[in-house]
Amino acid sequence: AQSVTQPDIHITVSEGASLELRCNYSYGATPYLFWYVQSPGQGLQLLLKYFSGDTLVQGIKGFEAEFKRSQSSFNLRKPSVHWSDAAEYFCAVGATNNNDMRFGAGTRLTVKP
Amino acid sequence: EAGVAQSPRYKIIEKRQSVAFWCNPISGHATLYWYQQILGQGPKLLIQFQNNGVVDDSQLPKDRFSAERLKGVDSTLKIQPAKLEDSAVYLCASSLSPSGRYNEQFFGPGTRLTVL
Numbered sequence: 188a189q190s191v192t193q194p195d196i197h198i199t200v201s202e203g204a205s206l207e208l209r210c211n212y213s214y215g216a217t218p219y220l221f222w223y224v225q226s227p228g229q230g231l232q233l234l235l236k237y238f239s240g241d242t243l244v245q246g247i248k249g250f251e252a253e254f255k256r257s258q259s260s261f262n263l264r265k266p267s268v269h270w271s272d273a274a275e276y277f278c279a280v281g282a283t284n285n286n287d288m289r290f291g292a293g294t295r296l297t298v299k300p
Numbered sequence: 301e302a303g304v305a306q307s308p309r310y311k312i313i314e315k316r317q318s319v320a321f322w323c324n325p326i327s328g329h330a331t332l333y334w335y336q337q338i339l340g341q342g343p344k345l346l347i348q349f350q351n352n353g354v355v356d357d358s359q360l361p362k363d364r365f366s367a368e369r370l371k372g373v374d375s376t377l378k379i380q381p382a383k384l385e386d387s388a389v390y391l392c393a394s395s396l397s398p399s400g401r402y403n404e405q406f407f408g409p410g411t412r413l414t415v416l
Contacts, residue, residue, distance in 0.1 A: 191342075223407075228412075229409065230304075230391065230407045230408055230409040230410050231343070231391065231407040232407075233404070233406075236404065277342050277343070279342075287345065287348070287356065288345070288405060289345075290342030290343050290344070291342050292340070292341055292342050293340075293341070293342050
């Protein structure tokens with residue numbers, strides 16, 4: 188079965204600084220990859236997804252992610268973080284045969300003023 | 301388009317009591333999922349329905365958890381009896397259909413369960 192590792196449990200960045208959240212996956216075929224954001228007390232909101240094609244994916248709220256097959260990675264980036272970006276971020280990998288999706292443990296982002 | 305609806309949003313019970321959660325998926329979505337999200341962890345799939353049939357319940361603790369989707373639309377997840385370790389957020393998601401191609405899952409706001 189597929190799996191996801193998010194190596195960073197907690198990251199703190201200053202407002203206006205750039206951000207990169209790491210995600211590594213394990214799957215035997217070409218994966219479907221997702222980044223979700225979860226604010227306190229809220230459900231999961233999809234930031235972006237990769238199914239095929241261009242390996243650099245643009246999402247909502249100014250986020251982007253790059254699929255690197257050779258590194259089994261799908262890191263999330265944002266050039267300038269806003270205070271409202273403080274939240275929990277989850278990377279997920281979907282199987283191509285059954286819609287099964289597995290989530291990483293999440294990275295909590297704190298934004299300093 | 302209305303999103304995935306869940307109720308209640310919050311529930312506090314004592315251990316050994318029973319509890320039920322309700323989910324109404326997006327209209328027309330054939331596939332429905334229940335996830336358990338324990339504090340500090342990512343969501344874990346409990347059960348997946350395709351219409352009113354179970355596709356995957358391999359991670360559902362069947363000695364105490366049950367779920368149904370009788371008419372292929374809304375669904376109920378029940379815990380009986382609850383344990384302290386069941387404290388979590390229970391997320392419901394839906395997608396159009398898993399067959400043929402991958403279908404994006406849309407999540408509801410979740411039900412936060414606290415077992416005392």
